[in-house]
Amino acid sequence: MRMTGMAMHVIRTDGFLALYNGLSASLCRQMTYSLTRFAIYETTRDRLSQGNKGPPPFYQKVMMGALGGE
Template identity: 75%
Template sequence: MAERRISRWYFWVVASCGAACCTHPLDLLKVHLQTQQAVKMRMMGMAMHVVKNDGALALYSGLSASLCRQMSYSLTRFAIYETVRDMVSRDSKGPLPFHQKVLLGAFGGFTGGFIGTPADMVNVRMQNDVKLPPELRRNYKHALDGLCRVFPGG
């Protein structure tokens, strides 16, 4: 009798959050470079500019929104993919064909992207806030504050 494996898709979410913590400074620099009015600085120049003007911790500005995005996006796509795959595989007594895995992955990714978009928008806003004049800053305290203020009635 074959061993039945139980998917633990929530571990993927923890791994995604860990990766976001490592790559967040690069994401912040990407946003700063993309929102320049004219190309004045490249990657290393922007990194030195951010650290010099706002300190090393400024590289992690908006991290709560980045983690919120990973939790919503990754949780949705992995939960859909792994849960549906396991349900279908259990009924068919075998692995899914490749084309079904692709369709299921596309559906999970599309749904995760849809669910994760508000947190991604708050992430970009939090990362870019420091470049705006004080009267135009949104000053989100954290990701949930940003999400509450983004949604109608918030």
């Protein structure tokens, strides 16, 4: 069964709002995961750029991305 067929089956049997079952858990996980990654990246960037003028060099950006899981 294709996606559209499955969506129609779910709507017929359980109603339109059944398409959103489980979405809240997925969004909660994604928000916490993404916010943690961005927080690590931003904190590392701020600490490495203290006293520096201009953007950090490429190797530091790579290191910050690796630490933050970007």
